[in-house]
Amino acid sequence: MDRFVLDFAHMLAGFMVLVSFMLLYQDRMFSLLNVFALQALVLAAxxxxxxxxxxxxxxxVTAAIALVLKAIIIPLVLRRVVVRLGIHRNIETVGGIGLTMLFGMGLVALAMVVMLRATAAADPLAREDLAFALSVVLLGLLMMVTRRNAVSQIVGFMSLENGLILAATGAKGMPLVVEISVAFSVLVALIVIGVFLFRIRERFDSVDVHALDESRGERP
Structure with a gap:
């Protein structure tokens, strides 16, 4: 396979990992949504x-769905939710940004070592892309764990799902019907999540999951 083809594919996948770190670094809600839109744009490319x-x-078709749904529609919807809920402020993290970034680098190193060894006999195009995809998945999961705001946890979940799409397409793709059903499921999940966010805000006057723990008597 042409070297340029491999290098360009790996550059795009590696840029997704870089943008995942940018997501972890953000401490403002609107900046977080802008970076997520950038990640979806890189995924589409x-x-x-x-x-x-x-x-x-x-x-x-998958690229078009990622571009329209994840780079445009979802960030706009979440931005409107943030404005209506009045939560455009700093994002609280568990352990601080610096510690989270260090832990993220460890997860990326682990993903590279595990995946490159497990796929030693795989196609060169898929092998590195799968390693990058696992890194994006783990960083998305890390974001869900270390963010206290429910909206930022939703972005972490969407980022994790972007990593799964990158892995599926790098490993010779998915059937079209699966791609469309996944996109529809994400859209439905976004609607349901939006409803729950408004209900949580009405009930607890906050979307900070720390406040929900306190309401259950689970104070640290």
Whole structure:
């Protein structure tokens, strides 16, 4: 396979990991949503490149879904939710940004070591992309664990799902019906999450999960 094809695919996947670290670094809500839109844009570009390399036209549909749904619609919806709930402020983290970034680097190193060894006999294009994809998944999970704000945890979940899409397309893609059903499920989940956020705000006057723990008597 042409070296440029491999390098460009790996550059896009690696940039997704970099943007995942940018997500972990953000401490303002609107900045977080802007960076998530950037990650979705990079994902769309990566999937479109995989569609070209693999000669798989159905992956262009996946790229279009990522571009329209995740880079445009979801950030706009979450931005409106943030404005309506009045939560555009600093994002509280567990342990601080610095410690979270260090732990994230450890997770990326672990993902690289495990995945590159487990896929030693795999196709060169898929091998590194799977390692990058696992890194994005783990960083998304880390964001969900270390953020106290429910909206930022939603962004972490969406970032995790972006990593899964990167892994699926790098490993010769998914059937088109699966891609469409996943996109529909994400859209439905976003609607349900929005309803729960408003209900939580009405009930507890906050979307900080720390406040929910205190309401259950689980004070640290």
């Amino acid at each position: 990566s999937v479109a490149w995989q569609a070209h390399v693999q000669a798989a036209p159905h992956l262009y």
